[in-house]
Amino acid sequence: MSLKLHTIIASTRPGRVGPGVAHWFNDFAAEHGKFDPVLVDLADFDLPVFNEPEHPRLRNYRHAHTKAWSESVASADAFVFVTPEYNYGPPPSLLNALNYLAVEWAYTPAGFVSYGGVSGGLRAVQVTKQILTTFKMMPIPEGVPMPMVFPHLENGKLKPEEIYKTSATAMLDEMYKWAEALKGLRSQHKASLQTKAQAA
Template sequence: MSLVLHTIICSTRPGRVGLPVAQWFHGVASKHEAFDARLVDLAEFNLPIYDEPKHPTLQQYEHEHTKRWSASVAAADAFVFVTPEYNFGPPPSLVNALNYVYREWNYKPAAFVSYGGVSGGIRAVQMEKHTLTTLKMMPILEAVMIPMVAQHMENGRFMAKEIHETSATALLNELARWAAALKPMRSGV
């Protein structure tokens, strides 16, 4: 039984570092035997500021962009959010995307690959975890944190160090355990 893992590129900013970081992590995830790994780019969904007239718990979406986003989120068994830190918090694009749907997130585990300056994006992750638990998601402890991310970039590519590789493997192993454990809870949703 292969679990569907969505690695979500959370920044939509032109020139973002999140794209090469996510491409690296997706490469690692694609080799993990527990997952059918898929790379999801929030920029490709081009979600406007939340514009559905009805509450997301009703799942009565009127806009095509919401229906496409809903189908994408619903298709996954687990998530890895590749997230920067903006002003000690999450990127607005991620907050908006999380708020667009509700039931599609329920009873799914999530992990983080965060990047930034000296904090490595960890302050954003702490805030994002609060939102995830309200969506009935399970954020796991294991993570990949990349402080001073610019020092790991070479010709537009993220050059992972051993600590990043080791952290990614630990993250994926634990995420697979949670995804398998939570799957029965989603059968009635």
């Protein structure tokens, strides 16, 4: 069974360029061949600012949007976040989506395709990596930064430079190693969650 990789479009604002970047990476991941890639758009879940009455670790979700988001995240073996940088940090939409859940993220590797101006979104990536470790995720060092990305977009589609492809290959190769290595922990974790749910 192929490992499932979710490429998550982190920005939800009107006029965003994230979908063009994410579509390219998702297609590239398919060509790479080691993952079953799934493109996930945060905008499709329409998550309000966190509004669940109980702590996410309890998984006692009240709202349909949370249940749908939980199901999506729990089905993945690895994640790539396609993110811009807002004021030296990640977009609020990404932080909000991360905070909606807790245990669903555990024992998965995470990579980043970041874009923006001169920094290529790297400062947002560094901030987000610290947060991911709280969820027992493994943020890997390899990534795909895209500084000054805007000239490489044409009609919403990315015209990738060769360095994007080289970086994406290195990141996917490393993510696959971690996803395979963590597979046993993910299986044990999911079995434990099912047992707790049945006992509740």
